[in-house]
Amino acid sequence: MSHSTDTLNGDNMLTTHYLKDYTVPSFFIKTTDLTFKLDPTKTEVTSVLTLAANPEAPTKGTLFLHGESLTLKSLAIDGKPLKADEYVLSDKGLTLTHLPAAFTLTCVTEIAPERNSSLEGLYKSRSMYCTQCEAEGFRKITYYSDRPDVLSEFTTTIIANKAQYPVLLSNGNLIEAVDLDGGLHKASWHDPFKKPAYLFALVAGDLAVVEDSFTTMSAREITLKIFVEAKDLDKCEHAMASLKHSMRWDEEVYGREYDLDIFMIVAVDDFNMGAMENKGLNIFNTSCVLANPKTTTDAGFARVEAVVAHEYFHNWSGNRVTCRDWFQLSLKEGFTVFRDAEFSADRGSRTVKRVEDVSVMRTMQFAEDSGPMAHPVQPASYMEISNFYTLTIYEKGAELVRMYHTLLGPELFRKATDIYFERHDGEAATIEDFVRAMEEASGRDLSQFKYWYSQAGTPVVQAAGDYDAQEQTFKLTFKQYCPDTPEATSAQKKPYLIPVNVALLGTQGPQALTLEGQALNSDEVVLELTESEQTFTFHHVASEPVPTIFRGFSAPVKSAYPYKKSDLLHIATQDKDGFTRFDAFQQLAVVAIFDVMAAMRKEESWQVEPLLLDGIGQLLADENLDPAMVALMCELPSEAYMSGLSTPIEPHLLHRAREALKGAIAAHYVSVWRSTYERCSSDKAYSFNAQDVALRSLKNCALSYLMAAPDASILNTCLTQFKHSDNMTDEIAALSALVKCTDPAATSLKAEALNTFYERWQNEALVVNLWLSVQATNAEPGALARIKALMEHPGYDSQNPNKIRSVVSMFCNYNAVNFHAEDGSGYQFLADQIIVLNKQNPQIAARLLSPLVKWKKYDTNRQQLMREALERIHSEPELSSDVYEIVVKSL
Template identity: 45%
Template structure:
């Protein structure tokens, strides 16, 4: 098919010709025919010329039935306006006027879950990025800010709870069994932050006393069945409010803060002013239904959406090209919050693992784009790991360059200058620069250049001069004409006993180096740059890129001996983990080469010895950070391994990865079992870093042991499944069993389903575990799962739990040689494209990597993409197909 796909360019941005002084909305709710009356007071901006073309008012609208238009109270005939598929045009007289538009919409038929829709019988909205135009005609752009008042009318018995943004100013009953509520938001906001909820909901309530002595009412709304699972979310909200006051001096501004959990939601959550709407996955948690990872996810997302109140709501984006201004900044803030709540070292590892396994792949694929995209067809496609996760890393660069105090000064100036405004990434950078009186113009390269920067590092030690020179060369793999990045590079120097050394920075380089604690921060700003350090009597051990101080790929020729040393002795905890990962990666890649040469697998001595040392540390030290050790013992995941190759040999990578895990388990079975036994704890579940670390280490050991698949080990796994009362340990056992061909596997899966079939979020785990299984016939299993009575194409969580997990995580089964899974995924994308284009586009991504594989697989994947190109209906999927092909 040929879609009319308009490309939007940052370079073509023009401010709106009009200001909306106020918006008064009236919703008369009905499942299939909701009436929306939108009364706006609009002012022409005096700074804009009033030519005939600019005199025309152009409002966005999609899928609306227009009932009437009134201008200054006068009903307009059809000759007084023009309606197209996507716009309403008028030519009003005067500089200030009142416009009333009445539209009719069908929430029940809205399976795209954008605008106003029904979720489990409740009305719900999602307006970011461009969903408000599906509710009423409006300037659907983030730089048009206005004050909103919303009146909701609905049947009282069916929808006893009526919520919108701001503060409740009036409510009451009507004579016909309906009731109403009027909400007023005193803070100007763009329409993407509008929210409405109406339904049969109950709430968990609490309160928070702010630093400026106000009492905030806190409410979490959900279905009655879910209410007992909301306490952790409420505690997380209170912790986030306190942390934001202490860390950034930011206090909540309304009288009430509301969160609503819904089952059908495209995103994780949405920060609508005062009324956050959440995917229930990120609200509901208790030990019997949620894992440690789920608990951390709830806490992080609750905090993220709360932090948006300032970084996104009070200061918002001028246009959607600035999305990382709010999302990258707020991800950084939620990362810092979780680090302070749990373990900074472990949190940093988790964030870098996700970045390198998934965002680096995005940077290397057809959807590669800068954190500030320069163009788009469908904005929904740019809610990406690049904008969010890499965007957060770029914000972290400011803190690394300026220090925590300098970063706080920059944030204070940013809010003082721009509160109540729609601004750009340049405004943020300028606030950081002006607050610290430094030049940060070179940071622009991080915003406008796509791809992951590579940094080659070489060190030359001069024993005669007792000095060491460290040289850097930065480049982008796909671009020879790049502008050099400003890279803060943390480095440490150790002697052979693991003690920190403090060499003197040579005078010529001192302006580009600062010492912070045990770290030297080198400011790399040129394509080729050298730093020299003096007073180094013996050749030091170099600890490079400490704390992953920049989102780059570092190229340095470490020896196995150096990595083994750093993995045990580095004073930087991140680099202890990183060194173990690098050594494991060297081991994996050496054996992949052997596999391709049809040679037998060999477990190298260097990594085997390190693995034994790490397991022994876990066994013998009560003071060791078990979570750090567990991550150090975990092999690099397959997605990260794939990123090491331009051409991917699927069979080689998967086979070697599995063989290495099994070889380590065979060699250290006794030690691993001892660690497992040590970490078994008969105690009530607590979500704290000690217990989390204990469970993580125990289940890491169990995962290794499960690869041996002996009767004794299978029995032990089944015992954990049967005896544990917390979902973390139950899920870990079930995941181990799911990869084994055993009657115990089938009985555990059947038991899990019977027990949790009425818990949607837990049932997602049941679907996901089977979709990720390495057992024979998993592709056929996945096909039956999409036909299961509990599977629904209209629920994004359920789609992600089956189709998403299978195609992204089950790498060998998805890339089967006959291409059957490729054809199946194409069918799923086409089906989803008619139901929910946003979800369809997300599911397409694994096919977009077709250039990475062998010729036969390339042909099979590409043919499916071409077939889809001829049949898709949405801009969401069309844009990705166009970029892929």
């Protein structure tokens, strides 16, 4: 593990861990035998560990076992009980000294799952027991070497009341299930594959099950089970199909076969994360596994498919090969996000998936990179590891893996992953091990590429073109730099190895390329930018081209090229690369919004950018285009995305300008939007497939525009869709359009629709979350009062992370015009919530801090008010390490 330094937080000492100080564990745990006697307030946990000294450890005979919020009942070595003066106990763990080279440690602890509101370790979710041990939750179950480089073979026995908890689950294969006296029963599970404690799982409850099977490529039959509450049995079909598709895809694309005899998923409503890849027993937030057309949107179906795939893919990229320490977190998460993104792209529209992923990067990860919590993909230090389950680790980490795929090509990339999996199977690996496999497969030196792991921030690449008509050459010159971040200035950072996918666009589309005198037999090429400034020369260019750079978003950078507006429209309508077309149109829309803002700032009249109007008209007129792409391109850049391009951020002006532009576009093309809506409407039964999803997305895009400038007929259309849709995608789209409509004629309609929707779906928790979110993001004045009223509503639960995210997080992150009220009331509200949640669930409290950490990007008045909110949180006497770290770094 890493060494550390301590920081005083009130009466608490908080520890900072450093990558450079990693040391190997002093002891290995060969086997772990656990017995749980479940009780809400007095669960007894007996652990029997067989340990062996690590000959490479610098310290001999001393063992530290992590443990928090535990009551130690007894401790014995090789059957001999230890007295209190034979060990040292602290609030962080247990220290044993003068130990033999090999011994058995028996430890009995007592915990109270019912009082565990942090949702880490073993806790109660309504009537169910479940666990969440990543990253450091296992230490809340028993004293253990809770670090990812200590891998052990686990056997788990669970004893509980059979009537209350008929289903008892843990990792691995079931080896015994018997009834006991007194209405009890027990089940024992054995996992033959060594794993770290963070992959441990336990579930006990009264659960129904959907069962299926899968035949592997070596003809092994695997039992598949999804456990849910009985009322949710009709919502498992999609998750089961997604699991089977994932298993087959991983075999075909990566050659990875599942290893145990059974694979299980359990749906849990109270869960901090989306899902967890515990070996053979994946525990899921209900939002990531339950799906039914009547209660789940297309986006929900897609999320279930992606998350099921992600957690299953972890069986190899995370479980069979795990990470040595938490500084290597992106080794498993970034790699697996890339894998699930490719799976989703293969299952649907590759272009749409790429656009969606890049939008998350540009809107959210770039903001993270430019803020006080900016950190490298491989952080050099951390205080609280749960704060580093970030977009940088996951999404940016995935983009790094994608760059390997781009630089090596698919065949060498597959060869590299085979080397990596086979070499490190059953081990705790490092990012360096992964890079080494890439180098060995390709024969390339990727030393420069490693700067992507060690340097924080988003690189900026500025490009310029120079056309020589006489020589028929076109020179592309690139300059790269990375802005200052907390750990380093721009001047201290080394140039990155950046793959730049380039094409030269002529009047009829991309041209064949000759680079540096060499014909490429292709109309696009991946240039490798390795220096601070670099020029590439293309020959035999008959006319001045429009270059398209970073096609497919070939690197996670901010790029700039001096395009004219006409160039952007030309790219958007003529290029063959779907992402590049989308990107050009977005840039044109960004310019249009900024133009409206500039006019409004001066209180001048304005008009819609003609080229933007022309582009939208062309998109809507071409019925051969993918409707999903048309919908994406017609959707104006979000306020969150525009905020990332603004200094300072002007939330009220931005909101007003964007809504005014949308209204003007809606009014200009009202008949076209109407015909588009009708063309994409269908009476056939719901199906989750790429074609139908695309049609629904364009239909609801058209409805959103129509409702931006409605008449009585359009309001009636929206109400009809709301009342008579057979699927949640269309129903919630209509409700959202009604709620967001500012026309006075919609006022009474929206209140009635909200009441109708709740009455219809009040017993479906995930649908109620949608209902809450629609109201939390309503930009009309008076939002904070509505938010506080929602938090008193029976549909809200202040203990449930999904409800908190649906109201508090949605309001603070996606209702900027109200959250950033000039009186600071939004900031005070968020500070209040964080202070309460700090004691209840520190992880959720820390994640809610995101809007406040960006305080330096706003005007002076808002800066002061946001800082005051952070300081009030900081002044709390017992801040968790989760919240403390973010607040201190932000201030």
